[in-house]
Amino acid sequence: MSFLLASALLFALGVYGVLTRRTAILVFLSIELMLNAANLALVGFARAHGLEGQVAALTVIAIAAAEVAVGLGLIVAIFRHRESTAVDDLSELRG
Amino acid sequence: MSLWEGLAVALLLLSGALVVTLRNAIHAALALILNFLVLAGVYIALDARFLGFIQVIVYAGAIVVLFLFVIMLLFAAQGEVGFDPLVRSRPLAALLALGVAGALLSGLGGLKLAFGKDLQGGLPGALGPLLYGDWLLVLLAVGFLLMAATVVAVALVQPSRPLDALRPEERAQEVVR
Numbered sequence: 060m061s062f063l064l065a066s067a068l069l070f071a072l073g074v075y076g077v078l079t080r081r082t083a084i085l086v087f088l089s090i091e092l093m094l095n096a097a098n099l100a101l102v103g104f105a106r107a108h109g110l111e112g113q114v115a116a117l118t119v120i121a122i123a124a125a126e127v128a129v130g131l132g133l134i135v136a137i138f139r140h141r142e143s144t145a146v147d148d149l150s151e152l153r154g
Numbered sequence: 155m156s157l158w159e160g161l162a163v164a165l166l167l168l169s170g171a172l173v174v175t176l177r178n179a180i181h182a183a184l185a186l187i188l189n190f191l192v193l194a195g196v197y198i199a200l201d202a203r204f205l206g207f208i209q210v211i212v213y214a215g216a217i218v219v220l221f222l223f224v225i226m227l228l229f230a231a232q233g234e235v236g237f238d239p240l241v242r243s244r245p246l247a248a249l250l251a252l253g254v255a256g257a258l259l260s261g262l263g264g265l266k267l268a269f270g271k272d273l274q275g276g277l278p279g280a281l282g283p284l285l286y287g288d289w290l291l292v293l294l295a296v297g298f299l300l301m302a303a304t305v306v307a308v309a310l311v312q313p314s315r316p317l318d319a320l321r322p323e324e325r326a327q328e329v330v331r
């Protein structure tokens with residue numbers, strides 16, 4: 060059960076990071092932390108329900124890779140336009 | 155909770171706390187790598203060996219290194235930038251995160267789980283039939299998603315015009331960037 064405890068606390072740490080960090084890249088790092096907390100719970104549940112949990116965790120890793128590619132591309136593109144990655148500067152939806 | 159479990163949980167939480175509190179973004183990314191390596195060890199201990207190695211190779215090896223590249227490319231190592239529009243929001247954020255943790259723990263605590271299913275070590279030989287059987291559609295969808303993400307990433311960071319077509323002063327600016 061200790062890994063489920065660790066998973067919940069890691070997810071909460073990620074939430075704290077998303078709420079307090081002010082640059083887009085660091086918010087992104089906190090999101091990765093939350094994804095991994097969910098993965099840890101999936102791997103833990105696989106011990107009770109079978110291998111499907113591990114396959115789901117594998118899928119999550121692949122989706123996270125796609126998300127990082129798009130997200131970092133967005134951050135680089137925004138930085139070229141605005142010379143900043145601070146999320147407070149980017150609160151408008153126009154260039 | 156055995157000694158090793160306690161040590162792993164403590165290391166996970168310590169490195170996670172470092173990720174969300176360190177001021178230098180590069181240090182935060184390095185703490186994230188530590189977190190992922192400990193997590194890979196936990197996966198292997200939880201009978202998910204293939205996933206543990208994938209965690210090391212893909213997450214710690216590829217994704218976080220990509221993060222490090224972007225942080226260095228944008229000179230974005232400074233974590234505290236600009237002015238803070240919400241002064242002293244940290245205690246509030248900590249309270250909210252604790253609330254999330256409490257909700258998750260109360261949900262997980264109500265589960266009656268019987269651990270100890272035979273997972274055959276979580277090796278690729280055991281995962282493959284599932285991945286290419288019931289999960290085939292998911293696998294194909296993820297492959298399509300990865301291809302789309304690659305195309306989007308290339309299209310996003312392309313300069314609006316090719317470098318040859320830029321005026322000299324614009325080209326100088328592009329090189330500086």
